Amino acid sequence: SxxxxxxxxxxxxxxxxxxxxxxxxxxxxxxxxxxxxxxxxxxxxxxxxxxxxxQDSSSTKTERVVIKGRVQGVFYRNWTVDNAKELGLKGWVRNRRDGSVEALFSGSFDSVKEMEQRCRRGPSEAVVTGLEVFPCGGDEDDPGTGFQRKPTV
Known part of the structure; x- marks a missing residue:
């Protein structure tokens, strides 16, 4: 077994x-x-x-996360951009009309997992009540070349 x-x-x-x-x-x-x-x-x-x-820490992992709680109006997106760049991640972050924040992270396995953990805490003014993680793998989940802030959807 x-x-x-x-x-x-x-x-x-x-x-x-x-x-x-x-x-x-x-x-x-x-x-x-x-x-x-x-x-x-x-x-x-x-x-x-x-x-x-x-897990080969040099292999690329891409995942999409949706963060819920008091995450808009507390500089969550700017905080996410700063942390993602610090970890060397590619991808994007954006607000959603339902009040949540959505992000796509792509990079080394360890860096993506570290960013996921940081998002569970968020910036000091945020109150994170939930975090959903979705594995990615198609062309629709292209992280791009850097890490950027996208418009609200």
Missing amino acids: VLPIPMASTIIRVIQTQPRFISYWNNSISNNPSSRIFHLRRNPQHPISIMASS
């Missing part, structure tokens, strides 16, 4: 398998440079293999 165990940006999968399958499994993942495999033996009858597959 496979048990995913998240650890920071690393996912550990603990796999119990018979000894004859370990070399097959090892060979099948050896071409993946971000995977690491370690073999542990509790006892000869119950070998355990652990594979750690870390």
Whole structure:
């Protein structure tokens, strides 16, 4: 059985398998440079293999977030632009007519996750009551070349 165990940006999968399958499994993942495999033996009858597959911090992650609460009229967009630029992110931020703020963040996995955490707090005058995260992947979610403030939608 496979048990995913998240650890920071690393996912550990603990796999119990018979000894004859370990070399097959090892060979099948050896071409993946971000995977690491370690073999542990509790006892000869119950070998355990652990594979750690870390998120490559240089790979690009793009996500769209919607922040709810008292987030308009408190310089949330300017704060977002400053923080996103500090983290080296591409994308945009804009107000929505429903009173929320929407943003698209694109950059390294760690930087996008850090920005997500910062958005949960926001600037000092903001009161964030909710944050929704949507993974992105199409042309409609193009982050552009820098980080900018967009008009209200």
